[in-house]
Amino acid sequence: MAAGSAWRSLVSRRFPVSGSNRPFSELRWFRDSGCMVQDPTQFDVLVMPNLYGDILSDLCAGLIGGLGVTPSGNIGANGVAIFESVHGTAPDIAGMDMANPTALLLSAVMMLHHMGLHDHGKKIQTACFDTIRDKKVLTKDLGGNSKCSEFTADICRRIQDLD
Amino acid sequence: MIKLNSKNIRIFLIYFFIRRLRVKMAAHGSLLSVFKSINPRWNGPLGNSVKIFGTTFTNHRNKATLTREHIPPPAKYGGRHTVTLIPGDGIGPELLSHVKEVFRFSCVPVDFEVVQVNSAMESEDDIMDAITAIRRNGVALKGNIETKHTLPPSVKSRNNVLRTTLDLYANVMHCQSLPGVQTRHKDIDIMIIRENTEGEYSSLEHESVPGVVECLKIITRNNSLRIADYAFRLAREKGRSRVTAVHKANIMKLGDGLFLQCCREVASGYPDITFDSMIVDNTTMQLVSKPQQFDVMVMPNLYGNVVSNVCAGLVGGPGLVPGANYGQDYAVFETATRNTGKSIAGKNIANPTAMLLASCMMLDHLKLYNYATLIRNAVLTTMNETRLHTADLGGQGTTLEVVQSVMRVIQSKGQLTAEF
Numbered sequence: 010m011a012a013g014s015a016w017r018s019l020v021s022r023r024f025p026v027s028g029s030n031r032p033f034s035e036l037r038w039f040r041d042s043g044c045m046v047q048d049p050t051q052f053d054v055l056v057m058p059n060l061y062g063d064i065l066s067d068l069c070a071g072l073i074g075g076l077g078v079t080p081s082g083n084i085g086a087n088g089v090a091i092f093e094s095v096h097g098t099a100p101d102i103a104g105m106d107m108a109n110p111t112a113l114l115l116s117a118v119m120m121l122h123h124m125g126l127h128d129h130g131k132k133i134q135t136a137c138f139d140t141i142r143d144k145k146v147l148t149k150d151l152g153g154n155s156k157c158s159e160f161t162a163d164i165c166r167r168i169q170d171l172d
Numbered sequence: 173m174i175k176l177n178s179k180n181i182r183i184f185l186i187y188f189f190i191r192r193l194r195v196k197m198a199a200h201g202s203l204l205s206v207f208k209s210i211n212p213r214w215n216g217p218l219g220n221s222v223k224i225f226g227t228t229f230t231n232h233r234n235k236a237t238l239t240r241e242h243i244p245p246p247a248k249y250g251g252r253h254t255v256t257l258i259p260g261d262g263i264g265p266e267l268l269s270h271v272k273e274v275f276r277f278s279c280v281p282v283d284f285e286v287v288q289v290n291s292a293m294e295s296e297d298d299i300m301d302a303i304t305a306i307r308r309n310g311v312a313l314k315g316n317i318e319t320k321h322t323l324p325p326s327v328k329s330r331n332n333v334l335r336t337t338l339d340l341y342a343n344v345m346h347c348q349s350l351p352g353v354q355t356r357h358k359d360i361d362i363m364i365i366r367e368n369t370e371g372e373y374s375s376l377e378h379e380s381v382p383g384v385v386e387c388l389k390i391i392t393r394n395n396s397l398r399i400a401d402y403a404f405r406l407a408r409e410k411g412r413s414r415v416t417a418v419h420k421a422n423i424m425k426l427g428d429g430l431f432l433q434c435c436r437e438v439a440s441g442y443p444d445i446t447f448d449s450m451i452v453d454n455t456t457m458q459l460v461s462k463p464q465q466f467d468v469m470v471m472p473n474l475y476g477n478v479v480s481n482v483c484a485g486l487v488g489g490p491g492l493v494p495g496a497n498y499g500q501d502y503a504v505f506e507t508a509t510r511n512t513g514k515s516i517a518g519k520n521i522a523n524p525t526a527m528l529l530a531s532c533m534m535l536d537h538l539k540l541y542n543y544a545t546l547i548r549n550a551v552l553t554t555m556n557e558t559r560l561h562t563a564d565l566g567g568q569g570t571t572l573e574v575v576q577s578v579m580r581v582i583q584s585k586g587q588l589t590a591e592f
Contacts, residue, residue, distance in 0.1 A: 045482075045485070046460060046485030046486055047485045047489060060420070060474075063420075063453050064452055064453050064456055064478055065456075066453070067457040068453075068457060068459075068460060068482065070457055071456065071457035071459070071460035071461045072460050075457070075461065076457070
């Protein structure tokens, strides 16, 4: 489509591949979705227009465990940014200390990186991943029985241990 | 006699503007309504048609296009069918030559009329010749024709031209898990029905302001009703219990909203089939986490593109799944994901399964059920029992080895065969 070719030429003209050897390649996005399902590890950074991003971001969220663990950020001009989890409001479990805080927590980590507080961001991310990897204190959506507060407390404990 | 006054000049300008958009279906309706409102005299004596400069814009949507009219059986000259074969680009020519070889070996009463389409040319003569051949024969088997990005944007996708000119409104794909292919998810059995002629593939774009491109997505009531009806009829025919409409009507309230509304209307006429809907981004997420929940899915063009590729990836890749494009009068068979496979062309590593299964669907369409079953079973035996796989499935086999294995299985069934 012309929109596609105009977008392609704009991206390759404005942001020429220079300096580091990062290849820029285009992939027809329908083939992308098939390749994503078969071998998602071949992809690194993907850039695309709005609708394709909507579809592909949910597809990738499904590949890594769902919307409960997927962070996101909306970046505007002049550093204005809003970070949010992409899952819904889940009114059925609101106020019951059952929700998985991972998505919002990792979104906050993205915010810390955006603000330049890389050390803090890295610490919290490491603690969060270690807690999930350990599988001892998991919320219900990840297959465990623990409460949200217990999960958070475990992450805090790990951060303290890292200090 | 039409007077040249300001009112009529306005009418002519509107006519040329709408004509330029080349939105055939919507233009007929909009033209009719525009002219009827501006000059009611034109409506009265002519009924539903308006005669302008010798052309007649008839509202032929009044025809019963939704009920399946009787399609005459395909012609059999000398007891043999003639099928148009379009080799296409990339791996298409080699895979179709293997199909011809398997047909020759199995003594299938089908002759192929080969029509080459040169994707590097700007003129549409080649594809028009192919369309004429398909009109003549009624059925075609094709490889994907490459759409070169170096050509100007005015050169449309040849595959798209073929589908829209022949009005092949339904693209049908059946994704089934194969026991012999290792995949993350098992027991997948999804039928995908994709609207094939409009939506985001209407090829209507313009750049009114430099750097700002507008692309028109066309959704019409008639085509939406038609595809929904096709999906429900197919579900009933195949004994399926659930149809899911995939959409993005929360954002595209008018376009996808119309599609969804049409699906709901058609669903009310099929009380034995459960109907539900799902937004496309949630659909892709559900497909990669729990694909077994889906039965039959119906959707507009672009979402069909995504969902069919995701489903093909789930069952083992683009080399396994055949696809069919059905219209009122014609049928064209090809691989489901329509890949050209340029990077693996000529290397004898492409998976011939999808094209062979597509040829079996074609044989079913020609009512040559015995041959279709024979070849299909041979392909599935090679895939599931012999487990001779090509590189895309993690195997070491070449295309030729897989095809020869298929032919050996056919021979072992005791059928009359030609020589190897």
